[in-house]
Amino acid sequence: MKALLMNTHYIVLAGILLLMVIGLFGALTKKNLIKILISLGIVDTGVNLFFITIGYVNGKTAPIFSKSGLTSQNMVDPVPQALVLTAIVIGVAVLALGLSIVIRVYEHYGTLNVSKIKKMRG
Amino acid sequence: MKSLGLKRRFRIKNIFVFLVVLYFAFQFFSVFALLDLNNIKGVAKYYLENDIKDTESANVVTSIVVNYRGFDTLGEVTVLFLAATGLAAILSGERKKKRKKTPANAMLHYGSKPLLAIVVLFGAYIFIHGHLSPGGGFQGGTVIATGFLMMLLAFEGYEIKHGYVKWAESLAGLTFVTVGLFGLFLLGSFLANFLPLGKVGELFSAGVIPIIYVAVGFKVGSELTGLLDNMMGVVE
Numbered sequence: 601m602k603a604l605l606m607n608t609h610y611i612v613l614a615g616i617l618l619l620m621v622i623g624l625f626g627a628l629t630k631k632n633l634i635k636i637l638i639s640l641g642i643v644d645t646g647v648n649l650f651f652i653t654i655g656y657v658n659g660k661t662a663p664i665f666s667k668s669g670l671t672s673q674n675m676v677d678p679v680p681q682a683l684v685l686t687a688i689v690i691g692v693a694v695l696a697l698g699l700s701i702v703i704r705v706y707e708h709y710g711t712l713n714v715s716k717i718k719k720m721r722g
Numbered sequence: 723m724k725s726l727g728l729k730r731r732f733r734i735k736n737i738f739v740f741l742v743v744l745y746f747a748f749q750f751f752s753v754f755a756l757l758d759l760n761n762i763k764g765v766a767k768y769y770l771e772n773d774i775k776d777t778e779s780a781n782v783v784t785s786i787v788v789n790y791r792g793f794d795t796l797g798e799v800t801v802l803f804l805a806a807t808g809l810a811a812i813l814s815g816e817r818k819k820k821r822k823k824t825p826a827n828a829m830l831h832y833g834s835k836p837l838l839a840i841v842v843l844f845g846a847y848i849f850i851h852g853h854l855s856p857g858g859g860f861q862g863g864t865v866i867a868t869g870f871l872m873m874l875l876a877f878e879g880y881e882i883k884h885g886y887v888k889w890a891e892s893l894a895g896l897t898f899v900t901v902g903l904f905g906l907f908l909l910g911s912f913l914a915n916f917l918p919l920g921k922v923g924e925l926f927s928a929g930v931i932p933i934i935y936v937a938v939g940f941k942v943g944s945e946l947t948g949l950l951d952n953m954m955g956v957v958e
Binding site for chain 2: 613657665678685
């Protein structure tokens with residue numbers, strides 16, 4: 601238990617969990633479409649942080665051979681970083697696409713409230 | 723009576739959401755407990771140990787993104803392209819409405835023109851040095867798009883020339899695929915590193931990695947710029 605608490609991973613993990621829970625709660629309870637998209641963005645950030653945390657090893661540095669003394673022994677896991685690099689860009693693209701759909705929905709219905717849109721016909 | 727019913731429904735929904743979130747947290751921690759965090763094993767170990775021998779790229783993340791998993795990156799750039807195209811298709815159909823904006827602050831107005839050059843230069847620096855330092859095509863492209871966002875905010879009626887953006891995007895995509903096909907014909911696998919590798923730490927090293935990352939930088943930059951331009955000034 602002490603080793604578990606000493607591990608810095610778990611401190612970061614609590615923050616990640618908080619981010620994900622805030623995002624999930626917002627996406628499930630908010631009525632405004634833009635607020636729902638913002639919540640999804642927060643969940644996205646949490647997932648990206650989670651990946652990076654999995655790859656982190658205590659006391660090691662970034663996987664770049666920038667100095668002559670660095671060897672592969674003192675570097676963190678590069679694979680999650682590569683995955684997150686692409687995931688961030690995809691997240692931006694998806695968010696932009698979602699916002700464009702929101703713009704169209706607003707033009708059509710005149711409101712962003714999900715439950716009001718649900719009640720309308722056409 | 724009606725308001726009471728609404729309130730009750732709301733409460734039941736919130737309790738349900740809370741239970742879902744609790745279950746999610748439990749699952750999350752149980753997955754995390756399974757991981758062995760202090761040893762790097764498997765494919766990550768291979769990448770770290772053989773990166774210099776295989777690609778001569780100082781940045782291991784870059785060599786994973788562009789070389790070991792280059793095909794994946796090509797697919798990812800395609801996803802970005804599809805999202806930008808889909809956004810343009812959704813928002814097209816009516817001309818941009820001229821909207822009365824409050825004029826930009828004098829600081830923004832006079833500062834953004836000289837800053838644009840510096841921002842674009844910085845973006846180019848980031849993607850040219852993608853194999854040497856923390857940076858790369860995606861980051862550099864995003865920085866360039868930020869510069870154009872600043873121009874769109876600062877000047878009323880600032881127009882981004884769509885022809886140039888389209889050409890830059892197409893040429894960058896074509897470069898990526900052509901480099902991949904050269905690898906296929908010369909060495910027998912798509913995106914194989916057919917250029918001389920050079921020495922780690924130099925600007926002209928790592929074979930095709932800088933070429934592909936510069937192409938990715940142009941592609942991401944032009945796509946995000948077009949995306950911002952499409953979203954600007956659509957709604958009243």
